[in-house]
Amino acid sequence: MTSFDSSPTLTAWRALLAVAVVFVMLATTGWTAVRHQHTATPRDIALASWAKDRIGGHALPDADAPADRLARFFASLTAGQRVALTDKYPLVVGNMNGAPVTLRYRANRRALVAAEAEERQRTGDTRLSFDGRHQALLRLERFRSLLAKDRQILSFDPSGRGHVAEVLGDLDRAQRVSVVVPGVDTNLLTLERTGRKENAAPVGMARSLYGAERSARPDTRTAVIAWADYTAPAGLGVDAALGGLAAAGAVRLNDLLDALPGTSTVSLFCHSYGSVLCGLAARDLPGRVSDIAVAGSPGMRADNAAGLRTGARVWAMRDADDWIADVPNIEVGGVGHGADPVDPEFGARLVSAQGAIGHSGYFEPGTESLSNFAAIGVGAYDSVSCASAEQACRNEISDGVRA
Numbered sequence: 001m002t003s004f005d006s007s008p009t010l011t012a013w014r015a016l017l018a019v020a021v022v023f024v025m026l027a028t029t030g031w032t033a034v035r036h037q038h039t040a041t042p043r044d045i046a047l048a049s050w051a052k053d054r055i056g057g058h059a060l061p062d063a064d065a066p067a068d069r070l071a072r073f074f075a076s077l078t079a080g081q082r083v084a085l086t087d088k089y090p091l092v093v094g095n096m097n098g099a100p101v102t103l104r105y106r107a108n109r110r111a112l113v114a115a116e117a118e119e120r121q122r123t124g125d126t127r128l129s130f131d132g133r134h135q136a137l138l139r140l141e142r143f144r145s146l147l148a149k150d151r152q153i154l155s156f157d158p159s160g161r162g163h164v165a166e167v168l169g170d171l172d173r174a175q176r177v178s179v180v181v182p183g184v185d186t187n188l189l190t191l192e193r194t195g196r197k198e199n200a201a202p203v204g205m206a207r208s209l210y211g212a213e214r215s216a217r218p219d220t221r222t223a224v225i226a227w228a229d230y231t232a233p234a235g236l237g238v239d240a241a242l243g244g245l246a247a248a249g250a251v252r253l254n255d256l257l258d259a260l261p262g263t264s265t266v267s268l269f270c271h272s273y274g275s276v277l278c279g280l281a282a283r284d285l286p287g288r289v290s291d292i293a294v295a296g297s298p299g300m301r302a303d304n305a306a307g308l309r310t311g312a313r314v315w316a317m318r319d320a321d322d323w324i325a326d327v328p329n330i331e332v333g334g335v336g337h338g339a340d341p342v343d344p345e346f347g348a349r350l351v352s353a354q355g356a357i358g359h360s361g362y363f364e365p366g367t368e369s370l371s372n373f374a375a376i377g378v379g380a381y382d383s384v385s386c387a388s389a390e391q392a393c394r395n396e397i398s399d400g401v402r403a
Contacts, residue, residue: 063092154168170221266288279308288310351372
C-alpha cells in the first residue's frame with residue numbers, strides 16, 4: 001500500500017498536476033462525453049406498452065414505482081398472471097426491482113433469446129461495416145454465453161453499451177449477499193473475459209469472490225451479484241474524472257439493494273470508479289448493508305469515512321503496484337474524487353492487498369485481497385488481514401455486530 005505524503009509541496013504539485021490533466025482532457029474530449037440523439041430502444045417501447053396495459057381490469061403499476069409496491073402488486077396476481085406478464089414484457093419485468101427473483105430470471109432469459117436472434121441476423125447484414133459486423137459477432141457471443149445453462153441473470157438491457165447483473169448462489173435464501181461494483185469500461189462486452197484477465201472482469205470477480213466465501217464459511221448461505229447495471233465511463237476521459245455517472249449509478253444501486261429479498265446482510269465490494277459510485281450511494285444505503293470495501297479507489301467523494309454518512313463499516317485496500325496511487329486525490333470544481341481512502345487520516349479500516357497484481361488483480365485466487373474480501377463478505381472479521389502489524393482494522397468488531 002502506498003503511504004500518503006501530506007507535505008505542502010507535494011500537495012501543491014498534485015493540485016497542479018490535476019489541473020493540467022483536466023485541461024488536457026477538456027482540450028481533447030470537451031466538457032461532456034459524446035452524446036447521441038436519443039432513439040427509442042426495445043425497452044422504451046416495452047415500457048410505453050406496459051404503461052397502457054391492464055390486467056384483471058386494473059392498470060399496471062408504474063414500472064419505476066418503489067420496490068415494495070411492485071412486490072405487493074406481483075403478490076396480488078395469480079401464478080398464471082405473473083407468468084403472462086413476464087412473457088409479454090421481459091425487458092420490463094426482468095429489470096423491475098420488486099418483481100420476484102425467479103420471474104426476473106425467466107424474463108431475462110426470454111429477452112436474451114430475442115436479443116440473440118436479432119444479433120444473429122445482424123451478423124449477416126451486408127450493409128454493416130467490417131467493424132459493425134465484428135461488434136455484432138461479439139454481442140452474439142455474449143448473449144449466447146449469458147444463455148448458458150443455470151446462469152441467473154437479474155437484469156438485462158441490450159441497448160447502447162448494455163446493462164447486466166448476474167447472481168451466483170440462491171439470492172432468496174442467502175444469509176449473506178455480496179455485490180461487486182466494477183469501474184471504468186464496464187459494459188456488455190467487458191462483462192466477462194477468459195484467460196489471464198478472467199478475474200479482472202465483473203463476472204470473474206464475482207465468481208472468485210463466491211468461491212472464496214464458500215471456502216471461508218461453508219455453512220453460511222451466500223450469494224454474490226456481479227453488478228454491471230449502470231453506465232460506467234468509457235475509458236479514462238472526462239466522465240472518469242467527474243461524478244455524474246457515479247451519481248446516477250448510485251441511485252440504481254440503492255434501488256437494487258432496497259429490493260433484495262429476505263433479510264440477508266449485504267456487503268459491497270467496489271473497485272476503482274465503482275468506489276466513487278459506492279461513496280455517493282453510502283448515505284442512502286439500507287440498514288442491512290454492513291460493509292463497504294473498496295480497492296484501487298480514486299476517491300469516494302468524501303473528505304473522510306465519517307463524511308460518507310453511513311452506518312456501514314468502510315474498508316480500503318490498495319496494491320503497491322496499482323497505478324491509481326499516482327492519480328491526484330483532490331476535487332476541484334467537481335473534477336476529481338477527493339481524499340484517498342487508504343490515507344490513514346481518511347478513517348477507513350485498512351486491509352492487506354498482498355499478492356494482488358496491479359490495478360485489476362484484487363480478485364485473483366490466492367491473494368490476501370480476495371481472502372480479505374471473502375472474510376468481510378461472510379462476516380468472518382477475525383480472519384481479516386490488516387495492512388499494518390497492529391491489526392487496527394479489526395478493532396471493536398464482533399461477528400454480525402456493527403462497530
